[in-house]
Amino acid sequence: MDISGIISVIMGDIVEQDVDAIVNAANNSLLGGGGVDGAIHCAAGPQLLEECRALGGCPTGEARITKGYMLPAKWVIHTVGPVWKGGRFREEQLLTDAYRNSLTLAEKYDVKSIAFPGISIGAYGFPVEIASGLAVGTILEHLKTGSSLNDVRLICFNEASYIFYLNALEQQVSLL
Numbered sequence: 001m002d003i004s005g006i007i008s009v010i011m012g013d014i015v016e017q018d019v020d021a022i023v024n025a026a027n028n029s030l031l032g033g034g035g036v037d038g039a040i041h042c043a044a045g046p047q048l049l050e051e052c053r054a055l056g057g058c059p060t061g062e063a064r065i066t067k068g069y070m071l072p073a074k075w076v077i078h079t080v081g082p083v084w085k086g087g088r089f090r091e092e093q094l095l096t097d098a099y100r101n102s103l104t105l106a107e108k109y110d111v112k113s114i115a116f117p118g119i120s121i122g123a124y125g126f127p128v129e130i131a132s133g134l135a136v137g138t139i140l141e142h143l144k145t146g147s148s149l150n151d152v153r154l155i156c157f158n159e160a161s162y163i164f165y166l167n168a169l170e171q172q173v174s175l176l
């Protein structure tokens, strides 16, 4: 299978994606917040928060799964990206872990299609020019290892971030 055809960059709202799983850029409490986290909780309904409460939080770089409730997606994979503190606090490693652990968890639940937001590039302040390259690189690495995913979407909420993720994808696909 041609890996480059599996991954796409789309401008849109992640809660509207008709995929098996969407990924939430959550915080360590998993009890909701603003940004994409707030949008996902709002669209999924209050049962999502109830299930999240029982999970007891999530360390940075790890991932947890819940049902999608009122979302089109069957599953929500909650991951916690790092807060950007200048780049000397393992931020790049932790962001890579967040993508990798989300993908691994997705495979475990037989997910074939998945949509990611730009983890950490909003409230957590991770520079999008670095985050976009890491996101694309980590997804491509995962797909190379014999994944059963056939549709991996990077959902961008504005044009500025869309251009960064698209450029990162084009650049890295040309090197495959």
Ligand code: AR6
Binding pocket: 012, 013, 014, 015, 025, 026, 027, 032, 033, 034, 035, 036, 037, 038, 039, 081, 117, 118, 119, 120, 121, 122, 123, 124, 125, 126, 155, 156, 157, 158, 161
């Ligand atoms: N669909 C797709 N992308 C979105 C949507 C949406 N509906 N809404 C926002 N984005 P952020 P972070 C984009 O701040 O940086 C929360 O309060 C947004 O434009 O949501 O990982 C959590 O609880 C940006 O490009 O996530 C944490 O406390 C990207 O999603 C904290 O924010 C990520 O922005 C996590 O911060």
